[in-house]
Amino acid sequence: MSTGLKADWLFTLQYLRCLSASFLCLFFTTSVYSEEVASYDIDFIFFDSTRAEAFNRKESVEIDFVVKEHAQNMLNKKIVFQVLPSERVWLSLRSPRPTCTPAKIKTKERIDEFLFSLPTGITASSRIFSNNANESIADVLNEQGEIKSLVDLANHVDDFLLFHTRNRSYGNFMDQQIKSLAPAFRQELASTTGFAAEVRLFLASRSSYLVATPILLHRAYPDVLRESFHYKIAGSPSYSLGHIMCNDTVQTRAFIEEFNTALKIMHANGVYTQIQIDAYPLTLHKEMNELLDESGLRTSLDIADRYN
Template identity: 25%
Template sequence: MLLPFLVIANDKVSKNATNKQELIWFVEDKAENKHLLDENYEISSPSTYIERLIITSLQKYNIIVKRSSSSRISQSIKDQNNVCTANRANTKARRAYSLFSSPQSFYLTHKLYRYKGKRPLSHALLNEKGQIKSLSHIFKVYPNHTIGIAKGVSFGEFLDKQISKLEHEDIYYLGGTNRVTALESMLYSERFDFLLALPIDMEPTEKQKQQLEYYPIAGAPPYLIAHINCSNSDLGKKAIQDINLILEQLYQSPKYYKAHQKWFSEKELSLLQLYLKQRFTDKTYISKD
């Protein structure tokens, strides 16, 4: 179901679009995306802010914005030749049926959160760097504990593989439009013992911070990279090419830097830039100038 603001925004994009190719742009149906195309609403998430810039820059297409669940979006990309969506992990499974853009935005990777631990976390869970050895190792040490995980989304190939090895009864899955805030609230109300979440999604109060613990997962990439994902078709290829051109310009813009600066310190931005140069090329993705 389209929200009113999406219909209005889409009307703006669609004016004089008779001869434009139609591109269906799916937005994941969660509360954080509610104001995606409302220009009067300031977006703090780097990926959503950049997604808005890309949609409004794709003037050569008649963009139809629709809201849906992550699983239905994946199926639509498989079944239709004119579908795109943003903020997706680039995984081998998805590459088998779809196309990905250059990096859209960057996040500090998922951490394992614990709240109000009655005892210190067992050292048997941690390696010498203070990292969780693996998600499955948690339940060898704490067999009666549970972990909260968002339903129907990808955590990136590394963590997806670790999650697949967990027993179903050890996981508290939650989907729906408010799953991000709901999972955090459920951790604080002790509905489960651990939560796997992005730091950007955690908004504890000052009091909650005092009892909130978080741990990195050994072997997990330090950053989660979001991409635009489109149908594997001639139109999808064309859209990806146009999106990449927009991204190339955005990488060097103050807007792109500012979007990430809200969630990374100057030191963290420097480390991110170094990581990207080592993994990809000497291209600068995030620049002050």
């Protein structure tokens, strides 16, 4: 990294700290004078206390975590932290109060209801994890070692049951795979319990399968990643993009516009790309670089909408 870029990077990291990529929420309290949006407070609302504690220890540098100091420094907004149940987060997103949440996947259903920023993060798409080393699934794998479909897997193995969380998107492709399962093969969990409940049930062998991204397990549940097997589903995309997602208000439209401008500045000086790479362990840097190239994020943030 050049001296100038390194200085920019260190300066930015001083002001940009990570918020959790999967579970947090911002609330904007604003005042409007004439047609201008006044400076407003932003509350980042964690509904995963483990991730809130990780943030307080400043353990991560992922782009979706850097919103707090980034917004405060570059957008001149006040940041306040809280922890709330995820059900209340979704209620707030559907209230008149200006509300946003980072690290959300853009889905066809959400795009009709919410505003989205430019991509703030990229990760390998969801995989199917198995904790049953003795179960043979060779008959439902294609030549590339991918599961032909989730329905094929469910019909093939004994006592298949997959837990999934209400209001959580696993990416458009995986969401459709889950919806295609017969009701007997899937069970919805309340969003108040979140992904942690899916992992607990997986570890307790209540389910032999878990839908997750490798990087999420690497950060939060490394033992699960080490002790399980994972497969892609044929036809699934290579990556998923995260965005800040807001309800549609005058204030949130203003914030999204400002935030997108700030992201472009970060991208132009190389900070954006470096944060994406540094969010991953060294063993995954090669894959991360490949995802940045495949998605087009290395060269531009203005990539076409992808519902992954």
